[in-house]
Amino acid sequence: GENVEQHPSTLSVQEGDSAVIKCTYSDSASNYFPWYKQELGKRPQLIIDIRSNVGEKKDQRIAVTLNKTAKHFSLHITETQPEDSAVYFCAASSEGGKLIFGQGTELSVKP
Amino acid sequence: DTGVSQDPRHKITKRGQNVTFRCDPISEHNRLYWYRQTLGQGPEFLTYFQNEAQLEKSRLLSDRFSAERPKGSFSTLEIQRTEQGDSAMYLCASSYSRNTEAFFGQGTRLTVV
Numbered sequence: 001g002e003n004v005e006q007h008p009s010t011l012s013v014q015e016g017d018s019a020v021i022k023c024t025y026s027d028s029a030s031n032y033f034p035w036y037k038q039e040l041g042k043r044p045q046l047i048i049d050i051r052s053n054v055g056e057k058k059d060q061r062i063a064v065t066l067n068k069t070a071k072h073f074s075l076h077i078t079e080t081q082p083e084d085s086a087v088y089f090c091a092a093s094s095e096g097g098k099l100i101f102g103q104g105t106e107l108s109v110k111p
Numbered sequence: 112d113t114g115v116s117q118d119p120r121h122k123i124t125k126r127g128q129n130v131t132f133r134c135d136p137i138s139e140h141n142r143l144y145w146y147r148q149t150l151g152q153g154p155e156f157l158t159y160f161q162n163e164a165q166l167e168k169s170r171l172l173s174d175r176f177s178a179e180r181p182k183g184s185f186s187t188l189e190i191q192r193t194e195q196g197d198s199a200m201y202l203c204a205s206s207y208s209r210n211t212e213a214f215f216g217q218g219t220r221l222t223v224v
Contacts, residue, residue: 004153032210036215044202046212046213091153093209096167098144098159099144099213103152
């Protein structure tokens with residue numbers, strides 16, 4: 001069935017370092033891959049997304065890469081700041097447009 | 112428009128009772144999704160609507176769950192005969208179309224005692 005695997009489940013970095021979160025998906029028909037940030041007690045909010053006709057997308061300190069052949073996509077955060085600390089979820093679109101989410105990565109940026 | 116809103120924010124109910132949650136999407140959004148999130152997990156898909164039509168319901172969803180979106184505007188999610196395992200955050204999201212940004216509401220936290 002449809003599945004998205006996300007790693008690592010927790011990630012701790014020093015302020016200023018880079019953070020990388022990786023996801024794999026199972027549905028070869030998936031063509032939309034958003035990343036959401038969820039702070040404690042708050043709603044998930046989109047930080048970046050990528051469509052299958054693009055291999056890489058960048059927005060300031062955040063970038064996402066997509067390898068459709070391998071069914072992998074990754075989130076890269078450079079120059080991390082304490083306010084980047086949160087849980088990050090990857091997702092892949094599935095039939096009809098619903099999103100299948102990964103299990104989440106709890107990122108901790110230590111000052 | 113202030114975004115997706117959900118009501119109530121919190122609900123505590125006794126096992127066996129029925130509960131109903133409401134979601135008001137962003138007004139021009141055609142698609143409305145319901146997800147369930149438990150602690151430490153990603154949102155799990157429950158069902159979604161395009162306008163008033165319910166297009167898919169998760170196979171994992173028990174018959175005790177039902178959702179409606181009359182007139183393609185707000186949506187309700189009802190859980191009948193609640194069980195302790197139903198305790199979770201129920202999230203609603205809406206989007207303009209397929210494969211566009213889905214905006215989430217703040218969720219309804221259900222606790223079944």
